[in-house]
Amino acid sequence: MDKNVNVDSHAWIDPVKLKRLSDIRRKELRQAAFAVLEREGIAGATLEKVAAQAGASKGIVLHYFRNKQELFEHAMREANAVLCNAVVARLRQARTPMERLDAVIEGNFEEHLFQPPLCHAWLSLCAEVPRDEKLARIQKVIHARMRSNLLSSLHGLASPRDANDIALGVTALIDGLWLRLGLQPGSVSREQAILQVKNYVAGQLARREPVTVGA
Amino acid sequence: MDKNVNVDSHAWIDPVKLKRLSDIRRKELRQAAFAVLEREGIAGATLEKVAAQAGASKGIVLHYFRNKQELFEHAMREANAVLCNAVVARLRQARTPMERLDAVIEGNFEEHLFQPPLCHAWLSLCAEVPRDEKLARIQKVIHARMRSNLLSSLHGLASPRDANDIALGVTALIDGLWLRLGLQPGSVSREQAILQVKNYVAGQLARREPVTVGA
DNA sequence: TCAACAATTGACCAATGGGACAATAAAAAG
């Protein structure tokens, strides 16, 4: 457990919350699992590889997680938390509804997150959602929060009916742009992606509000 | 090979092109592979299951396909062909650029195709793209054609620069809506999806063309 | 210092995987 330990740039360890050694190990293993997922995909992700990635033995993995499924479920939660934090951080600095909207959008394409490997792992996890109840629930929660964030901003900018539609469009568009990144790395830049979504929002807001007050 | 033969609704067999028995077998196996993918995902898709699905023995699968990889690469081609045909069929009946645009959009959400199982299989395949050169190429071709179809329609409706942007947006939005369907079946209806994309296009076209001629 | 406990390992196991192959059945060709 020396040189093989994977330390993502966003893998800072809060010395306060991680009192227990076991918690540290668990976090290490979750991250190792995710790293393996990035490289090998769900089909190639084996307990042994995860152990190796964490610089430990296979036994230890099953000591901290009941089984493979549970391990990867926690890996998904971990990854989601990171993504979510990026959005929340930006959200805290936003004042107007429009700023909050941009916060969500830009947070979803954070420089160090909007990267092919992360996307590949994410894709693999998503591909298993239909066969893993827990993964499905996590996914559902993630989407619900995203949606909620969007709606709270949009309610100040459009009718509830329109806000709903636009929120769906934004989430779909974001997911679609991530997918593009995963399928053809380099085909979408962070800036392009952000612009796309912002343009979409602008287009929809203009289209749906039939001249509210006029300039 | 009697009752277990899977015959998708879209699995019509052209008696002209499929002279050779081997071609029939290959097509059966490709479709069986895809069916297994729908149920089990890439991680659970095994040669034995594919064989069972086709009502044959494992040996026969490897008789027609060099190895597992090749089998699933052909499965992806097959699925793509189906999707593509749906679009092409509609495209043939379209006259104006706008009609062509709608053809692409509606073709991508064809009733009997826009279904969770198909999406799940598709997702599993996409998740493997980063580790399979061939899959990546197929994926690239698919996207290129889609893009080309969109651009040929859009060139009559927007500047080349804008057309590019809009084409990217449309593909991403379509993919994103499919993803939603896969992650939360029932959360997006075919009609909703189509409306979303059409609204997007309308919003963008209105936004980008600063009053070309005026009504 | 020593007992209690947590962490960690490595050996082990049964099941399953992909793939090779020889043997057999079925067709086609002559």
Place this chain on the structure above:
DNA sequence: CTTTTTATTGTCCCATTGGTCAATTGTTGA
């Protein structure tokens, strides 16, 4: 009716996998 391909099966092999477990090695607190 042979001969020659082609289709198909079942068996065998070996590597791998998820998971269990007993044994070992720290750690810690009394």
